[in-house]
Amino acid sequence: xxxxxxxxxxxxxxxxxxxxxxxxxxxxxxxxxxxxxxxxxxxxxxxxxxxxxxxxxxxxxxxxxxxxxxxxxxxxxxxxxxxxxxxxxxxxxxxxxxxxxxxxxxxxxxxxxxxxxxxx
Amino acid sequence: xxxxxxxxxxxxxxxxxxxxxxxxxxxxxxxxxxxxxxxxxxxxxxxxxxxxxxxxxxxxxxxxxxxxxxxxxxxxxxxxxxxxxxxxxxxxxxxxxxxxxxxxxxxxxxx
Numbered sequence: 001x002x003x004x005x006x007x008x009x010x011x012x013x014x015x016x017x018x019x020x021x022x023x024x025x026x027x028x029x030x031x032x033x034x035x036x037x038x039x040x041x042x043x044x045x046x047x048x049x050x051x052x053x054x055x056x057x058x059x060x061x062x063x064x065x066x067x068x069x070x071x072x073x074x075x076x077x078x079x080x081x082x083x084x085x086x087x088x089x090x091x092x093x094x095x096x097x098x099x100x101x102x103x104x105x106x107x108x109x110x111x112x113x114x115x116x117x118x119x120x
Numbered sequence: 121x122x123x124x125x126x127x128x129x130x131x132x133x134x135x136x137x138x139x140x141x142x143x144x145x146x147x148x149x150x151x152x153x154x155x156x157x158x159x160x161x162x163x164x165x166x167x168x169x170x171x172x173x174x175x176x177x178x179x180x181x182x183x184x185x186x187x188x189x190x191x192x193x194x195x196x197x198x199x200x201x202x203x204x205x206x207x208x209x210x211x212x213x214x215x216x217x218x219x220x221x222x223x224x225x226x227x228x229x230x231x
Contacts, residue, residue, distance in 0.1 A: 049211075106172070
């Protein structure tokens with residue numbers, strides 16, 4: 001059974017960088033056929049796709065966040081990570097990591113989500 | 121790329137059928153059969169209930185069904201039950217400047 005688990009600080013100060021890590025178990029992050037993705041949900045709002053990455057490092061990002069976002073993969077730890085720079089209160093959200101089936105474009109496994117608050 | 125359009129809320133009585141729409145464009149919903157639906161109970165993780173417009177993953181109740189016509193995809197819940205009260209989100213592949221886009225989300229209330 002594939003499992004994903006987010007980790008990282010729950011509080012970030014405005015203008016700083018938000019860094020989260022997703023640890024994958026039950027599957028190798030270097031297995032083909034899947035992308036590894038980040039999604040967020042602001043309080044009371046819908047889901048927002050942030051971006052995803054293939055294990056060889058090809059990343060795709062939401063254009064609305066592209067200047068702030070970087071997603072990377074660490075195959076040695078079976079993890080992938082999110083960096084979001086220059087955060088504001090608008091980046092307060094629950095952040096989910098998820099797996100995307102390549103070629104089919106659906107999210108089949110999700111992490112439990114981690115709540116991040118941007119506050120001074 | 122704007123979010124796909126869903127009604128903010130839909131309600132129905134137990135046993136009834138309800139349908140949630142997800143409207144996009146020819147660049148996303150209308151152009152590809154890569155629409156998926158997710159159920160999210162309050163405070164919980166979204167769960168995949170429909171992929172590729174109408175495919176139901178193993179373990180998902182057959183009361184959930186998906187379809188598409190033109191630029192609008194639909195999720196139908198038949199035999200509505202109290203446990204179906206949740207938020208529902210659609211998503212689609214898109215050929216525009218972002219490969220994936222979510223819908224605005226719909227709150228389903230069981231009366």
